[in-house]
Each structure stands twice: as structure tokens, then as C-alpha cells.
Amino acid sequence: SWNQLAVFRADLTFGPWPGFSLSKLAQMAARILILPSPACLYDDPVQVKIEGLSPLQEVTVAASLVDETGCLFQSRAYYRAERNGELDLSCSPSLGGSYCGVEPMGLLWSLESTTPYKRLRKRNVLTPFCVTYEVCRSERRFMAEGVNRVPVREGRLRATLFCPPGPGPFPALIDLYGTAGGLTEYRASLLASRGFVTLALAFLAFEDLPALPEFLDLDYFGEAIKFLQRQQKVKSMKIGVLGLSQGANLALALAAFSPDIQAAVSISGSGLNTFLPLKVKGHIIPPHPYNLQKLQLTDDSNVFNFSEIMDDPKDPSTWPCRIPVENSLSKYLFICGQDDKNCKSQIYCQETVSRLQQNGHHVEFYCYPGAGHLLEPPYMPLAYISFHKLVGVYMIWGGKWKEHAEAQEDAWQRILAFFRQHLLESTLKSTL
Secondary structure (H helix, E strand, O other): OOOHHOOOEOOOOOOOOOOOOOHHHHHHEEEEEEOOOOEOOOOOEEEEEEEEEOOEEEEEEEEEEOOOOOOOOEEEEHHHOOOOOOOOOOOOOOOOOEEEEEOHHHHHOOEEEEOOOOOOOOOHHHHOOOEEEEEEEEEEEEEOOOEEHHHHHHHOOOEEEEEOOOOOOOOEEEEEEEOOOOOOOOOHHHHHHOOOEEEEEOOEEEEEEEEOOEEEEHHHHHHHHHHHOOOOOOOOOOEEEEOOOHHHHHHHHHHHHHHOOOEEEEOOOOEEOOOOOOEEOOOOEOOOEEOOOHOOOOOOEEEEEEOOOOOOOOOOOHHHHOOOOOOOOEEEEEEEEEOOOOOHHHHHHHHHHHHHHHHHOOEEEEEEEOOOOOOOOOOOOOOOEEEOOOOEEEEOOOOOOOOOOOHHHHHHHHHHHHOOOOOOHHHHHOOO
């Protein structure tokens, strides 16, 4: 019932509509409701409702978020209330502002930084992002109640383990990000909140891990598999792996060479070994050739487009750089965006998917129109351009606001369904 819901009083921003006056605002006590709760996981959709407006009142609804570096992200949209003085963002269309049309989560995915080229990333998953809908705060959490976070410093491993609440057994995942380096935890913590023991694994530029090693050693990632298999809550020896960008290519390499990988997800990957040699069982897979003379400088002289630098993957001279995914028994899911400005991931994915299909492999492939390179969990706002710490330049990633948001929401559900389908079955078998 309504009186059981968390209700917040809010002074909404009115305007820039004709006929607005401060006296109207003073006379009005509107309230915002965030349903089913103002505190939820970040990948949970919510319903935003406003009550106490005048019939057909035109209002501006705004959201804001301050990240852990103090950077402000903002969004706003213009709405017209129903004749009963209520407004429901899940069915009422925005008439303008950060987005138009019916977009229930538009105020989140359209959050834009007041600092140019700033990407929204979560550093400490133990604390939520607090989103203010004018004066109504909504907590977007990255860890469900009972999820356990454990830093891992075992041998060479530099990682964080996230375990769901309860005794299990649970399917297990390794989560890899790209060449920016460091340890990225927010996707792994959300995956654990959805029932997967998840190891967020660093492999570059973190603590004593070098930023530019002579080569990447696949045995390091094999140690992560063995670590997960030893965990009490992990009953199946079969593991899943997912990665973004360079992390996607490493995820595919791990699936290609390790029989313990049951399911692999590539997000904006290429199916090629890129940028650094990869040591695999005593031999080296060379990096795919690239030409920095093809690097494009955008109209903004500080922003670079890397999408043209890679050599043609159809050229037979580049084939020793391919990751031999067709030799694996793993199941595969490929996800990419057609507006990827960092690399031609659609072309590379199609090449790799074709190789798998020609060899009779199970493979799913989704390429989203208008989506860019940095496909994140749902409702994270688009980072069209951001600073790449390892390369030391501002890099264009691509994507269109609405299309990218829709792609992230759809892709996340497909990733969860894919791992549940291909890992839960092996988990259940291991308990029989």
C-alpha cells in the first residue's frame, strides 16, 4: 500500500515553462516516490512517480550524482503531469531536456559530467552511488545484502573475490577489464549480487603488476581458475569468464586454451591478440599488427580515434595473431556496438564468430546499433570520450546516448541468462 512506501518530500524545479511563478511553487508540496525502494542494486530498474502536482502541470525533473572524485553528473527532463496531478516516468514521455520520449531510467543513463570527458566509474563497491532526484536521494548499490568482498593477494594474483550470501554451491566467474589497468570491481560485485562467485582480476598497472610488461602470461589467468576451483562455495570445476576490450580478448584466449572454461563472454573484443605478446604454454602469440600513422585526431585536438590503426584481420599474414577459439569446447557470447570508435569490433567479432560457426560451435552474437565500445552494466551513463591512463591520451569510444543505454540493458540480461544456462547446469551436475 502507499503508506508502506518510502516517500520523500521534494521541491521540484519548475520551468522553463510559460506562466510559471514562485507563488505556484510555494503553494505546492509535491512528493517523489522511488519504487519499489529508494535503495537498490545499481542494475535494478526503478519506477519514479511524482504526486501532488496541479493537473497538467509542466515541470522539470532533475537528477544528480557526485562520484568519488567529487565530479558532478547531472540530467534533467521536462514533463507534463496527468489530469490527476500525478506523473509516472515509466509511462509519461519527456518533452525535452537530456532525452525525449518514454524512458523510465532516462534520468540515470543520461547523467552527464560537468567535467569534460569524465567517465563514471565506481571505485569502492562497498558504498552506493547516491542519486538525488532534486531533494530525493536514491541509493544505487553495487553489493547486495550478504555479499562478501575479499581482497586476494595469493602468489602472483592481484584480485578481489566476491561471494554471494548463503552456502551455495554457486557458479564461478572471472571478470576482466581492459588495458587501462588497475582493478575494476563494480561489474564483479553486481554479478556476485546476482548469484555468481566472481573474481575481479587485475593484469596490468596495479600494485606490483607492470603497466607494459614484455608479454602477458596466460598461466597467470590459469592461476585464477585454480584459485576459484579451491573456493568452498564453488562446487563445479567448470568456470565462466567475461571481459571488456582487451579483457575480452584475454577471456577468449583463456577459453581457447583451458578446458576448465565452460562459457566465455566477449564485450567489444576482437578474437585477436592485441598490443602485447601473449605467452601460452611455452610459445608466443604475437600482437596483431597496427599502424599508429592511421591514428586520427578529432576536431578537438586532444582527442584521438584509434579505430583505424589495426591491420585487416582477413590478411593471411595476420592469422598467427588470431586466438584459436575454434579449438575450445567452451560456449561463447559476443557483444559489441556498431558505433564503436575505438576499434572495428563488429568486423572482428563477425570474423571470429564465423570461424566458430564453421567449426560447429555454439555461439551467440549481438551487435547493437548506436552502441559504443564501453558497454557497461545497465544505467551507467555513456562515456563517449575519456582519458586512457595507460596510453596517456583522451580516447573516443563512441556511442549514442539512448541507443547505448538500451544496448547495455539488453546485453546485461543476455549475459546473466548465458552464464545461468551454461554454468548452472554443470554446477547442478557436480552436486548429484
